Amino acid sequence: MFTTEFLDLPHLARAGGSVQLPGSKSISNRVLLLAALSAGTTTIHDLLDSDDTRVMLDALHALGCTVTPRQVTPGQPVQITGIDGALPNNARAQLFLGNAGTAMRPLTAALAILGGSFEMTGVPRMYERPIGDLVDALRQLGCQIDYLRDEGFPPLRIGQPDFRQLGSTGAAPIQVRGDVSSQFLTSLLMALPLLASTSPQAIAIDVVGELISKPYIHITLELLARFGIRVENHGWQRFVIPAGSRYQSPGSIHVEADASSASYFIALGAIAASAEGQNGIKIEGVGLDSIQGDIRFVEAARAMGAEITGGPNWLHVARGRWPLRAIDLDCNHIPDAAMTLAAMALYADGTTTLRNIASWRVKETDRIAAMAAEARKLGALVEEGAGFIRITPPAAPEDWRAASIHTYDDHRIAMCFSLAAFNPAGLPVRIQDPKCVAKTFPDYFEALFALVQPGAPAPVICIDGPTASGKGTVATLVAQRLGFALLDSGALYRIAGLAASRAGIALQADQADRIAALIATLHIVFAPDQRVLLNGEDISLAIRTEEAGMNASRVSAFPAVRQALLQWQRDFRRLPGLVADGRDMGTVIFPDAPLKVFLSASAECRAQRRFKQLIDKGLSANMHDLLADLQARDARDTQRSASPLQPAEDALHWDNNAERTVEQAVQQVLSWWQQRQPFAAEESAV
Ligand SMILES: Nc1ncnc2c1ncn2[C@@H]1O[C@H](COP(=O)(O)OP(=O)(O)OP(=O)(O)O)[C@@H](O)[C@H]1O
Ligand SMILES: Nc1ccn([C@H]2C[C@H](O)[C@@H](COP(=O)(O)O)O2)c(=O)n1
Numbered sequence: 001m002f003t004t005e006f007l008d009l010p011h012l013a014r015a016g017g018s019v020q021l022p023g024s025k026s027i028s029n030r031v032l033l034l035a036a037l038s039a040g041t042t043t044i045h046d047l048l049d050s051d052d053t054r055v056m057l058d059a060l061h062a063l064g065c066t067v068t069p070r071q072v073t074p075g076q077p078v079q080i081t082g083i084d085g086a087l088p089n090n091a092r093a094q095l096f097l098g099n100a101g102t103a104m105r106p107l108t109a110a111l112a113i114l115g116g117s118f119e120m121t122g123v124p125r126m127y128e129r130p131i132g133d134l135v136d137a138l139r140q141l142g143c144q145i146d147y148l149r150d151e152g153f154p155p156l157r158i159g160q161p162d163f164r165q166l167g168s169t170g171a172a173p174i175q176v177r178g179d180v181s182s183q184f185l186t187s188l189l190m191a192l193p194l195l196a197s198t199s200p201q202a203i204a205i206d207v208v209g210e211l212i213s214k215p216y217i218h219i220t221l222e223l224l225a226r227f228g229i230r231v232e233n234h235g236w237q238r239f240v241i242p243a244g245s246r247y248q249s250p251g252s253i254h255v256e257a258d259a260s261s262a263s264y265f266i267a268l269g270a271i272a273a274s275a276e277g278q279n280g281i282k283i284e285g286v287g288l289d290s291i292q293g294d295i296r297f298v299e300a301a302r303a304m305g306a307e308i309t310g311g312p313n314w315l316h317v318a319r320g321r322w323p324l325r326a327i328d329l330d331c332n333h334i335p336d337a338a339m340t341l342a343a344m345a346l347y348a349d350g351t352t353t354l355r356n357i358a359s360w361r362v363k364e365t366d367r368i369a370a371m372a373a374e375a376r377k378l379g380a381l382v383e384e385g386a387g388f389i390r391i392t393p394p395a396a397p398e399d400w401r402a403a404s405i406h407t408y409d410d411h412r413i414a415m416c417f418s419l420a421a422f423n424p425a426g427l428p429v430r431i432q433d434p435k436c437v438a439k440t441f442p443d444y445f446e447a448l449f450a451l452v453q454p455g456a457p458a459p460v461i462c463i464d465g466p467t468a469s470g471k472g473t474v475a476t477l478v479a480q481r482l483g484f485a486l487l488d489s490g491a492l493y494r495i496a497g498l499a500a501s502r503a504g505i506a507l508q509a510d511q512a513d514r515i516a517a518l519i520a521t522l523h524i525v526f527a528p529d530q531r532v533l534l535n536g537e538d539i540s541l542a543i544r545t546e547e548a549g550m551n552a553s554r555v556s557a558f559p560a561v562r563q564a565l566l567q568w569q570r571d572f573r574r575l576p577g578l579v580a581d582g583r584d585m586g587t588v589i590f591p592d593a594p595l596k597v598f599l600s601a602s603a604e605c606r607a608q609r610r611f612k613q614l615i616d617k618g619l620s621a622n623m624h625d626l627l628a629d630l631q632a633r634d635a636r637d638t639q640r641s642a643s644p645l646q647p648a649e650d651a652l653h654w655d656n657n658a659e660r661t662v663e664q665a666v667q668q669v670l671s672w673w674q675q676r677q678p679f680a681a682e683e684s685a686v
Contacts, residue, residue: 016278215293257285269317
């Protein structure tokens with residue numbers, strides 16, 4: 001996951017390949033709660049690992065359910081042993097539910113019926129998301145719920161219910177509004193079987209007002225059936241839970257991939273020309289037979305021109321009509337995925353109107369306002385109303401603008417606007433706070449980058465300079481701040497020197513071809529945790545000694561060795577970008593890099609830094625020897641005939657002398673990078 005302040009997406013041109021989607025958030029959190037309320041142990045496969053499922057898992061653990069393992073690990077099922085419909089007497093807990101509506105609402109209903117002493121809290125945005133209609137419905141039954149701040153909104157305190165008023169004849173149908181959020185009805189449907197299990201009468205729920213988002217209720221009913229609860233659906237207006245209903249674990253259950261998440265890749269297939277040798281995008285984990293309502297996004301995407309085929313657990317999408325066809329659509333049936341249509345509208349041949357989307361205003365953010373504001377930044381004409389949005393794309397490529405997209409802590413805004421990187425103007429797009437995708441799809445950008453091809457080679461920032469000038473330190477931090485990959489090219493020469501020495505090859509010119517041949521056989525891994533593995537062995541420390549540095553300098557003078565490492569280095573270039581440090585990054589390896597920096601500092605200053613660095617690592621060092629070695633290395637690196645150390649003609653110089661801190665150097669490089677970006681300065685301060 002990208003945890004940077006922002007993520008710059010270069011202009012994207014093509015896409016192709018296949019993507020395995022994460023589990024559905026809606027199904028994951030429903031399954032977790034149903035498993036927790038059931039008798040027996042449920043093994044859950046393909047559970048989504050996200051912010052919202054994490055808060056649900058934490059809450060279930062706090063309520064006394066056995067959760068194994070406590071965290072979701074890809075490919076490993078989670079087992080939940082349920083409470084069999086009852087909590088211990090005087091159960092109490094404080095539950096932090098983040099911004100997860102799929103946890104706050106159903107848990108509130110279930111705990112209000114189970115009874116105990118609970119505080120339901122979350123992030124500030126959660127306290128702006130209404131829950132009053134659900135609380136009103138629960139109070140009709142005798143549940144004890146108090147608002148801790150504003151009437152109608154979390155946080156809440158839940159106490160012991162008093163169901164005496166229900167009597168032996170059961171209650172009148174419970175009334176719940178259906179026109180604000182379908183999560184209220186879902187919550188009641190999942191909680192009321194707890195009451196029905198001991199009730200002599202069936203329990204009925206009447207929906208007041210038009211029921212929005214019926215597809216989500218469909219998911220709820222399907223999953224309830226898997227857990228032994230068969231709810232009667234009377235025309236989506238009355239739902240009846242039979243007396244004696246009892247939750248029973250199905251033993252094992254698979255979570256479908258998220259159909260809403262599929263919408264971004266369906267849109268990608270519809271927007272992007274196919275990558276060479278590829279035919280569109282294959283989406284795995286969800287198919288045309290999905291129980292999720294958002295699968296009907298397929299129909300809307302087809303109406304806009306996408307060519308989509310599919311089977312039981314897969315979809316295939318290719319660009320069909322181009323430009324896309326503008327549509328006018330009632331989106332009540334696909335409230336979440338409809339946001340992706342707004343992104344597709346940027347590539348349509350006219351004005352697209354999305355109607356019946358008032359629920360967008362009470363989601364993670366006011367999504368109508370947010371989509372309108374950000375689409376306008378790109379140059380689109382946008383009109384918005386209480387329950388609609390109307391988008392006209394920029395008239396011509398030159399009307400597009402490079403935008404820094406504010407994401408409002410809303411995963412869907414971030415994912416939708418990533419698609420703007422396919423704009424016909426060749427502009428990059430900046431996504432602020434990219435980690436907001438963690439809510440449903442933590443690795444969304446990684447999945448996107450695996451499928452797309454940029455319009456031009458991915459950007460590279462080259463940082464060259466002599467030994468101990470600070471290149472590696474500065475390059476590492478710049479790469480971290482931008483979410484870019486890192487190439488420590490010196491490490492490759494160090495590995496070559498180490499491998500040759502270990503193989504008993506003399507590090508001299510007449511052995512260069514043997515060393516080059518050896519390099520071709522090496523299996524080198526730069527692990528995400530900074531370890532360097534050579535043929536499976538951790539050589540991170542072995543390549544950092546002064547001797548290894550000197551050996552690297554020796555082998556690096558041989559043209560055959562440099563040639564053997566050339567493509568290896570260029571293969572590091574990838575989306576969203578690369579920071580490369582070394583001696584010839586700007587001159588030889590990436591001569592087209594948009595930013596080249598050359599660091600320098602006096603030999604004495606560098607020797608001091610290296611001395612401190614070695615002492616800090618617990619290694620012995622001698623200033624006099626260090627300075628002599630460093631000067632010898634400088635001489636060899638600058639005087640060799642093959643790619644000698646020298647600044648590229650277009651490099652920017654930074655005197656990284658003893659008065660300058662690491663952070664100053666990092667800020668300078670970031671500021672030079674920022675100056676090369678087309679985003680308006682006030683929108684995107686680094
Ligand atoms: N202003 C500065 N910029 C960068 N590094 C600094 C600075 N001041 C002190 N240092 C320290 O200097 C030491 C040497 O830096 P670093 O290892 O990044 O150099 P290098 O140029 O990559 O060396 P080599 O080419 O030998 O790998 C580090 O311990 C780093 O923390
Ligand atoms: N692009 C590069 C990187 C490194 N070298 C050589 C010269 C250095 O003395 C040696 C070790 O590099 P370091 O890890 O200290 O950056 O490798 C080179 O020739 N070209």
